[in-house]
Amino acid sequence: MAATRTLPASWFTSQNLYDLEVRAVFDKAWYLLGPVTRFVADSEVEYEIAGTAFTVHHNGNESFTTTRASDSTTLPHYVTPTGLLFTTISPSAPPFTSYFPSSLLELLNKRDFRKLPHRRSLAYPGKFNWKTMVDGYQECLHCQYTHRSFSVKYPPSFYEADNQDTYTRHIVDPKKPDDGLFLYFYPICTLNLYGGGMSSFRVCPGNGSEGVKGKVGESRMEFDYYFDDGQGGTEGFEEYFQFVRRVALEDFELCETAQRNLERGVYSQGCLNGEKEKGVVREYFPLLFFSVSPSRTHCLTVFASLCFQLPHLPRRSLGFSNISKNPCPF
Ligand SMILES: [Fe+2]
Numbered sequence: 001m002a003a004t005r006t007l008p009a010s011w012f013t014s015q016n017l018y019d020l021e022v023r024a025v026f027d028k029a030w031y032l033l034g035p036v037t038r039f040v041a042d043s044e045v046e047y048e049i050a051g052t053a054f055t056v057h058h059n060g061n062e063s064f065t066t067t068r069a070s071d072s073t074t075l076p077h078y079v080t081p082t083g084l085l086f087t088t089i090s091p092s093a094p095p096f097t098s099y100f101p102s103s104l105l106e107l108l109n110k111r112d113f114r115k116l117p118h119r120r121s122l123a124y125p126g127k128f129n130w131k132t133m134v135d136g137y138q139e140c141l142h143c144q145y146t147h148r149s150f151s152v153k154y155p156p157s158f159y160e161a162d163n164q165d166t167y168t169r170h171i172v173d174p175k176k177p178d179d180g181l182f183l184y185f186y187p188i189c190t191l192n193l194y195g196g197g198m199s200s201f202r203v204c205p206g207n208g209s210e211g212v213k214g215k216v217g218e219s220r221m222e223f224d225y226y227f228d229d230g231q232g233g234t235e236g237f238e239e240y241f242q243f244v245r246r247v248a249l250e251d252f253e254l255c256e257t258a259q260r261n262l263e264r265g266v267y268s269q270g271c272l273n274g275e276k277e278k279g280v281v282r283e284y285f286p287l288l289f290f291s292v293s294p295s296r297t298h299c300l301t302v303f304a305s306l307c308f309q310l311p312h313l314p315r316r317s318l319g320f321s322n323i324s325k326n327p328c329p330f
């Protein structure tokens with residue numbers, strides 16, 4: 001596979017482009033909120049994504065109502081057969097079964113996500129664009145030198161990113177299908193089974209609030225942790241939690257550093273290994289081709305034309321020409 005480049009720095013620093021993403025990407029997307037065990041019956045959980053606040057009410061018996069805070073609109077949601085809850089933040093999003101390829105349900109249906117109880121949730125702000133975190137998640141070349149404890153337990157002798165349109169499956173060891181499974185759901189959600197438990201995180205863009213989309217260079221990390229010791233208890237949970245938190249904090253530091261360099265002009269555009277970082281390349285494809293309308297050709301034209309109108313985004317900074325004309329020397 002030919003080597004390519006990352007998106008230019010402007011995609012990580014332009015407030016105008018971020019505002020465009022809210023309409024073209026986030027309003028059209030589906031979001032993993034977690035397994036149904038996250039939601040206690042007859043109670044609500046509050047969320048905010050890209051300036052849209054909403055609540056998820058568990059009515060009992062895995063019946064959910066997702067309500068937008070601004071106008072009480074009921075938002076489309078979807079519970080997979082094995083117990084994962086996805087939602088939208090706008091009625092304008094396509095149906096779940098159109099947004100994700102059918103292979104996703106085939107993959108998810110191999111696991112019973114109802115088995116692991118919810119144990120803990122965390123949320124905190126980060127000074128980085130949402131794509132900065134996703135770029136890091138979508139490749140594991142950095143794992144050897146950044147995540148030393150992780151690399152000891154999961155040696156990088158085999159690593160594969162299987163890109164499937166709007167999701168990516170990362171496989172650490174194909175001989176251990178129940179350990180070391182990492183799923184990325186375009187654009188901001190992940191599900192991670194490793195270290196003896198399960199976690200999910202969302203990179204909430206802009207770190208906004210109801211009606212406030214937030215800033216291009218900020219995000220809010222939201223983590224949910226699930227664990228069972230085999231007897232319905234929490235024996236070993238703290239050990240698991242410390243292990244996965246260390247990995248998360250190592251990534252957090254990398255992202256804040258990378259964003260600072262993007263904003264200062266130190267880092268304008270990076271090279272991608274076309275084989276070992278193809279997950280990053282794939283992350284960009286929906287961003288460019290999938291976000292505005294079901295017609296991808298039309299959507300690319302609309303999206304590109306909108307971007308061209310941004311005064312400080314020169315045509316070449318969109319990355320379309322850079323990908324083919326400036327290959328990296330990998
Ligand atoms: Fe990482």
